[in-house]
Amino acid sequence: MRYVQLDTPRPVSRIGLGTWQFGSREWGYGSDYERRAADIVRRALDLGVTLFDTAELYGFGRSERILGAALGDERDRVVVATKILPVFPVAPVVQQRAVASATRLGVRHIDLYQVHQANPVIADTTTMNGMRTLQDLGLVGEVGVSNYSLRRWRFAEAALGRRVLSNQVRYSMIDRGPEEDLLPYAQQAGRIVLAYSPLAQGFLSGRYDANNPPSGAVRRANPYFLPENLERGAPLIAALREVADAHDATPSQIALAYLLRHPNVVAIPGASSVEQVERNVAAADIDLTDTEYAALSTAARAFRPVTWLAAVPKLLRARFGR
Numbered sequence: 001m002r003y004v005q006l007d008t009p010r011p012v013s014r015i016g017l018g019t020w021q022f023g024s025r026e027w028g029y030g031s032d033y034e035r036r037a038a039d040i041v042r043r044a045l046d047l048g049v050t051l052f053d054t055a056e057l058y059g060f061g062r063s064e065r066i067l068g069a070a071l072g073d074e075r076d077r078v079v080v081a082t083k084i085l086p087v088f089p090v091a092p093v094v095q096q097r098a099v100a101s102a103t104r105l106g107v108r109h110i111d112l113y114q115v116h117q118a119n120p121v122i123a124d125t126t127t128m129n130g131m132r133t134l135q136d137l138g139l140v141g142e143v144g145v146s147n148y149s150l151r152r153w154r155f156a157e158a159a160l161g162r163r164v165l166s167n168q169v170r171y172s173m174i175d176r177g178p179e180e181d182l183l184p185y186a187q188q189a190g191r192i193v194l195a196y197s198p199l200a201q202g203f204l205s206g207r208y209d210a211n212n213p214p215s216g217a218v219r220r221a222n223p224y225f226l227p228e229n230l231e232r233g234a235p236l237i238a239a240l241r242e243v244a245d246a247h248d249a250t251p252s253q254i255a256l257a258y259l260l261r262h263p264n265v266v267a268i269p270g271a272s273s274v275e276q277v278e279r280n281v282a283a284a285d286i287d288l289t290d291t292e293y294a295a296l297s298t299a300a301r302a303f304r305p306v307t308w309l310a311a312v313p314k315l316l317r318a319r320f321g322r
Contacts, residue, residue, distance in 0.1 A: 010050060012050060012266060013048060013050040016053055017044045017053070017269075022058065023059025023060075037067075038066070053081045069106070071106075081114060084115060086127065114146050114166070115127060118152050128160040143162070166192040167191070168196055172198050172200045172259070187262070192264055194266050199252055201225075202214060202219065229305045253279060
């Protein structure tokens, strides 16, 4: 495992474990997934994963409980990250919700406490007042944000008066917006971009095509898995397979290695099995050549997905013949 080269109280692994799936039935992983989740966490620990990300929203608290129980006595040697749902993120509510999350996780100290989404009405000034108090009390170590623009990330940091260590955003080979401004800022300022959905919910795994769409409500609601987009993505998957063959790897591993070319990126894929977490972790040790990276970038830029609105007429014509 490789780790971020930053001054943090505990080392942050370049591959973390996202736990949205824990306790969330919409992923369609079956009734025994809670037991498998504990096995996944223990194997991730064995492989050197130190960052475990959850949120109070995931399974309405169940993900935090499952993760905390699975970590057990190892809680104190890893980076436990969770997120507040900012429905009314004024300072007293932030403090109350942090205590509730810490209780569910079974910890006395949240290593990284993140604002799950920028609130469009309430300014970060009051939210960060609550975060600062939590840090002063020792309940929270580092503060992070999620789904923030660069401008709002920097404003949040000014409001806190201390570093806001991380910004957790959607980032993958087909969601490359963070490369424009967030990644350069993170590298310049010594911050971290946490990449969620780094495999685009499995789109980049090569497991799915127009004749083999995914199951589960989450993926079915993702426009990337429209039949036309699965067809349009075939050249990108082919490029991933070509590079994967050269490294005796999988397309998913190459898609993760693409992100980790950026030194201040930490990918936090989920995992449905122990074997998947093993493959994800192994991606941290893959070094892409400049030529390979350029070829993948070209293939990624060439992918032009359709949106739901654009695809609806075609879907209707295919189904009803008009």
